[in-house]
Amino acid sequence: MTEIRAETDVLPGVDRAAPLLEVTDLHVEFRTRYGVAHAVNGVNFRVSPGETLAILGESGCGKSVTAQAVMGILDSPPGHVTGGEVRYRGLDLLPLPEEQRRRVRANRIAMIFQDALSALNPVYTVGFQLGELFRVHRGMSRRDARKRAVELLDQVQIPLAKARIGDYPHQFSGGMRQRVMIAMALALDPEVLIADEPTTALDVTVQAQIMGLLAEQQRQRNMGLILITHDMGVVADVADRIAVMYAGKVVEEAPVHDIYARPAHPYTRALLESIPRLDHKGGQLNVIRGLPPALDAIPAGCPFHPRCDYAQDACRHDPPPPYAVAPGRTARCHFWREVVGDE
Amino acid sequence: MFRYILRRLLQMVLTFFGATFIVYALMFANQDDPVQALAGDRPITDSQRQILTERYHLDEPFLQQYRYYMEGLLTGDFGTSLTGRRISDMMADAWPVTIKLALLAIVIAATVAITAGVVSGIRRAGTFDNVTLVLTLVILCLPIVVLAPLARLVFGVQLGWFPPTAGRDASWWALLLPAIVLGSLVVATQLRVTRSAVAENLRADYVRTARAKGLSGRRVIGVHVLRNSLIPVVTLVGVDIGNLMSGAIVTEGVFNIPGVGFNLFRGITTEDGPLVVGFVSILVIVFLVVNLVVDLLYAALDPRIRYA
Known part of the structure; x- marks a missing residue:
């Protein structure tokens, strides 16, 4: 491993003893001709080796943007990181020049995307797209890179890897394509893997296989895994901790069991209540009334207050800080005590 | 296949x-x-x-x-022209110079169009993009019957940078100005197609993946975006080759190049049936072959396309 890591160990400022990945007060906005959309408004989280953090939230809550800001692949313009820190092993990545930032990507922090069909280049073989990583980052020859690519496909359990290395993405099934994506993300042995809705485009049986594969690879490699999803069912099985996002903020962060047993934020609570349950068959589904706010007009105070059953005057004016609910557990709600205590 | x-x-x-x-x-x-x-x-x-x-x-x-x-x-006999010359001899004279002219034109046009198209596709709404937009509009608006004599007058006669006429057995150098004029016929559309293809592909998910892989910006554009963007451009260039072959009539007339267009024009004015039909027959074959080649190339560039 030391020899493979050689290229990126020259990164100055990396402290092996520092936390693996720590995001502090991250702000991202999109400046469009129609106005400024505040997509991420002070996100904090941290991931340790071997840990799975699930980032949970509705569409448009800023979870994918957060991931892209951490990777440094925001579309810019219009996207701009306007504040905060993304520390990898103590080194803040945001001010790094692109050339150094580029070496962190795929080498240290890798990412897999939702729809593998559009996320893979349609005109190159999977062998080329996998091998490219070894050729660019490791300076391998075409032949060696290809050999490594076959090994990787084998590792992600693609049958007949050697025969399929010359196939194009459209010749794979959806599940197999997502395996190719995973192989690509794992290629350079990263320490952090960000999976942005990795199973959303797949059917349920395949979803389970892909999640199983991710969990297995994570265990073997002791990676930190950030799982971005809107599916609370997926999260329950694999995550260690959950960060619930709303309107560009982490509104609640807690160990997975605590959050399911006793949510401390009204939004989390409403999300959990909206999961259809078999024993409620025939009854009406619980929904959260209203819509998430437009990102260019986030309400003052607590952004959730217009939809919240617990809202009081304070919520309309004072944005709630992350209250410490328990060690390792925070909630941005002035009335978290009532929420937790309320059965 | x-x-x-x-x-x-x-x-x-x-x-x-x-x-x-x-x-x-x-x-x-x-x-x-x-x-x-x-x-x-x-x-x-x-x-x-x-x-x-x-x-x-x-x-x-x-x-x-x-x-x-x-x-x-x-039986391979094109017959004789009404002027008494064997048409096959006339073709042997005319085709090489027209092919030379059309190829030169297409190489110039494609090089300019793809380079400028990629740059303006990347920097949309920038200065370069706006300048090329205006220039391509001007070129599109100028018909070749105006452009060809104008270019000959300015660059050939007044400035003397290029030979004003090419004639038989023209050198590549002598064909350069006519080729630029001829190429301007197609450069504008090729540039706009390249630009929009690049702009569209830059937003594609696979480009985000390529960047997440830590590839350099140059490699993302040169390897991932370009290959996808060239698919529509290649089709267009292929069709343009056929267009240029027949569109050379004015250019060849102005620059006095005894090529296919030159002969066709003379044949039509003198009601020389055998001459016109002979040349057009070959033009038709060129068109058909070029179209077939383009279609096959299309499949080679885009693996999702399969012919059965």
Whole structure:
């Protein structure tokens, strides 16, 4: 491993003893001709080796943007990181020049995307797209890179890897394509893997296989895994901790069991209540009334207050800080005590 | 794949016969008095007229004439022009120079269009993009009957940078100015297509993946975006090759290049049926072959396309 890591160990400022990945007060906005959309408004989280953090939230809550800001692949313009820190092993990545930032990507922090069909280049073989990583980052020859690519496909359990290395993405099934994506993300042995809705485009049986594969690879490699999803069912099985996002903020962060047993934020609570349950068959589904706010007009105070059953005057004016609910557990709600205590 | 090519070749045979038939019919229908046209203003004797009429079967019905012509064509005999020259000899003179001209034009046009298209696709709404937009609009608005004489006058005669005429056995250098003029016919569309393809592909998910892989910006554009963006451009360039072959009439006339366009123009004005039909037949074949090659190239560039 030391020899493979050689290229990126020259990164100055990396402290092996520092936390693996720590995001502090991250702000991202999109400046469009129609106005400024505040997509991420002070996100904090941290991931340790071997840990799975699930980032949970509705569409448009800023979870994918957060991931892209951490990777440094925001579309810019219009996207701009306007504040905060993304520390990898103590080194803040945001001010790094692109050339150094580029070496962190795929080498240290890798990412897999939702729809593998559009996320893979349609005109190159999977062998080329996998091998490219070894050729660019490791300076391998075409032949060696290809050999490594076959090994990787084998590792992600693609049958007949050697025969399929010359196939194009459209010749794979959806599940197999997502395996190719995973192989690509794992290629350079990263320490952090960000999976942005990795199973959303797949059917349920395949979803389970892909999640199983991710969990297995994570265990073997002791990676930190950030799982971005809107599916609370997926999260329950694999995550260690959950960060619930709303309107560009982490509104609640807690160990997975605590959050399911006793949510401390009204939004989390409403999300959990909206999961259809078999024993409620025939009854009406619980929904959260209203819509998430437009990102260019986030309400003052607590952004959730217009939809919240617990809202009081304070919520309309004072944005709630992350209250410490328990060690390792925070909630941005002035009335978290009532929420937790309320059965 | 093999069956696809075979089917296309069979279709080409049909198209070829149909096209030559129509051209032949048009020339026949347009005929006034080709013998007199040949002689120009000079009077022509009855015996001369009789000889010419017999040689070219001018008094026989249309279908009969067409049959004679096709018989000759299929045995590799294009016949003789009304001027008495063998048409195959004229073609041997005309085609190489026109092919040279068209290839040069297409290389110039494609190079300029793709380079500028990629740059303006990346920097949309930037200065470069806006300047090229205005320039391409100007070029699109200038018809070649204006552009060709203007270019010859300015760059050939007044500034003297290029030879004003090319003539027979023209060197590449002498063909450069006519080629630029001819290329300007297609450069604007190629540039706009490249630009929009690059702009569209830059937003594609696979580009985000490529960046997440830690590839350099140069590699993301040069390897991932470019290959996808060239697919529509290649189609266009292929079709343009055919267009340029036939579109050379004005350019060849202005720069005095004895190519295909030059001969065709003369053939049409002198009502020289065999000459026109002969040249057009070859043009039709060029068109058909180029189209087939483009379609095959399309499949080579985009692996999702399969012909069966």
